[in-house]
Amino acid sequence: MTDDTQLMQLVAACHWIGSKGWAPATGGNMSLRQDDQHCLLSESGKDKGTLSAEDFIQVQIATNHVPSGRKPSAETGLHTLIYRLYPEAGAILHTHSVNATVLSRVVKHAAIVLQGYEMQKTLRGQHSHLDAVTIPLFDNHQDMDALAQRIAFFASKTPINWGFLLRGHGLTCWGRDVSEARRHLEGLEFLFQCELQRRQREAL
Ligand SMILES: CSCCC(=O)C(=O)COP(=O)(O)O
Numbered sequence: 001m002t003d004d005t006q007l008m009q010l011v012a013a014c015h016w017i018g019s020k021g022w023a024p025a026t027g028g029n030m031s032l033r034q035d036d037q038h039c040l041l042s043e044s045g046k047d048k049g050t051l052s053a054e055d056f057i058q059v060q061i062a063t064n065h066v067p068s069g070r071k072p073s074a075e076t077g078l079h080t081l082i083y084r085l086y087p088e089a090g091a092i093l094h095t096h097s098v099n100a101t102v103l104s105r106v107v108k109h110a111a112i113v114l115q116g117y118e119m120q121k122t123l124r125g126q127h128s129h130l131d132a133v134t135i136p137l138f139d140n141h142q143d144m145d146a147l148a149q150r151i152a153f154f155a156s157k158t159p160i161n162w163g164f165l166l167r168g169h170g171l172t173c174w175g176r177d178v179s180e181a182r183r184h185l186e187g188l189e190f191l192f193q194c195e196l197q198r199r200q201r202e203a204l
């Protein structure tokens, strides 16, 4: 698929995310890998539910350098880290849903473990509800370099599949292309909502 088609799909995904209420106000950011050295990132501070193709800015993956001088997402360093760590990652979606935000605060551990849900199979490589799906959960930090370092250290020991949560902040997930990233986002959001409701009912 050409860059242009993927970018159009990313713009459509941003509008869909906005319509779901998963990127309120200026929350969230989205990106697309162009090649092994470059990605396109959403511009900082915009309403991500109303983005157009012109709102995506080229960033160098190795250095975070922005040739245009424009201002991509404040979380650019997390996107480029993922593209460096996982060469198969083709698109990244970062969202601020209520369910992800609340669940990430309710869970005090360093990961959320999901098990017993048929919808786990929306995640690449998952074939049974019996398997455990682990989504790492990092404390939030305003210093993106420090946060990226912490995530990189974790990933050097434990590969991160599909995405991670930032406590009290939101979900960052990815896929080989926009369509897969979108499926992972929708699947994880469904699982987070189920898990939150289950914990509320069972007062866990
Ligand atoms: C009120 S949103 C705070 C920043 C953030 O977490 C986010 O996802 C949006 O930042 P960006 O610079 O990408 O607009």
Ligand SMILES: [Zn+2]
Residues within 6 Å of the ligand: 027, 028, 029, 075, 094, 095, 096, 169, 170
């Ligand atoms: Zn954010």
